Every structure is written in C-alpha cells, then in structure tokens.
Amino acid sequence: MEEIEFIIDGTKEAMNGSVDHLEKSFLNIRAGKASPQMLGSVFVDYYGSQTPLSQIANVTVPDARTITIQPYEKSMLHPIEKAIMIANLGFNPMNNGDIVIISVPPLTEERRRDLVKQAKQESEDAKIGIRNHRKDANSDIKKLEKDGTSEDLCKKAEEDIQKLTDAFIKKIEEHLVHKEAEIMKV
Numbered sequence: 001m002e003e004i005e006f007i008i009d010g011t012k013e014a015m016n017g018s019v020d021h022l023e024k025s026f027l028n029i030r031a032g033k034a035s036p037q038m039l040g041s042v043f044v045d046y047y048g049s050q051t052p053l054s055q056i057a058n059v060t061v062p063d064a065r066t067i068t069i070q071p072y073e074k075s076m077l078h079p080i081e082k083a084i085m086i087a088n089l090g091f092n093p094m095n096n097g098d099i100v101i102i103s104v105p106p107l108t109e110e111r112r113r114d115l116v117k118q119a120k121q122e123s124e125d126a127k128i129g130i131r132n133h134r135k136d137a138n139s140d141i142k143k144l145e146k147d148g149t150s151e152d153l154c155k156k157a158e159e160d161i162q163k164l165t166d167a168f169i170k171k172i173e174e175h176l177v178h179k180e181a182e183i184m185k186v
Helices: 002-027 074-086 109-146 151-184
Strands: 043-046 049-052 057-063 066-071 100-103
Touching: 002 109, 002 151, 043 074, 066 074, 074 100, 109 151
Parallel strands: none
Antiparallel strands: 043 049, 057 066, 066 100
C-alpha cells in the first residue's frame, strides 16, 4: 500500500540521516594522526561572514603530526589563527608569516579513553534517534490502521520498521567498534 511504503521510505531516509550525522560527529573526534577533517568545524570570519576554513585556505597534512594552512589571502592569517582557537579543538596554531602551522600532540592514554567515551555517547545519541524514528513510523502506521488499513498490512509494516531499526542499530555499532579501534591504536 502506498501510504505504508511512504512511511517506510521516510523512516529509512531519517535513519540514514542519523547514521550520516554520527559519521560527521566521528570525524571531529580525532584519532591520533593529523588530518584536514580535524578542522572541519572551524569557521573563519571572512569579511563579515562565517566561512568554512577549507573555502579560504588550503589545508594540508605534510606528516602525521602536522597540519599546515595556507590562506588564499595573507591578510587571513590572524583570523584563521583566532578561529582555530575559538573552535576549542585543543590545538595551538603558530603563524610564520606565510602559513599557519598546527602541531598535533600525541594522545595520552587518558585522552584516548575520553575520546572513546565521547564516541560511545555520539553513537548512543544516534541509536536514540533511530528509535525515535521507529516510534514515529509505528504511530503513523497505527493511525493508518485506525483509518481502515488492514491489520495484516500494518503488522507487516511494523515488522519491516523493526527490521530497519535493527539493521541501522547494527550499522551504528559497527561504526563505533571501528572508531574505538582507530582511537586506541597508538
């Protein structure tokens, strides 16, 4: 039935959104070696508007412990430094007059454990999102049942929604296991 398919497709899309959000959150949890994604949350005041760092500078990683930022305009060196400090990523940017250099400190065991906790919290939030999407879908199906859709169709739809929920929760757990291993690898 069309309405049921619509509910299932919408739920699947929403659940995919939760997993995508988790993946983006995981990019901000750094796992030891330097990467341009570590600065993904940095926005720089560029002539009055907040602009992603990647749009006003070239971000490169010459080695596992260093990130260099080459602004397209030299006048942006100080605003870039300031934006990195404001982003509160735990980095101390240095500017040599041409580029901004960030030394990425190695992670301590305690910091790694904190990052794993953060990753677990992010994945728990994603699971809650998945369960909320399931709840919304099931209540939509119940409304259809009240409006005269056959009980068998509604039961089948609820089972499909549960299968989707289980699949997405499993996907989230796999992401977490992968991220934990990445964080704890020295």
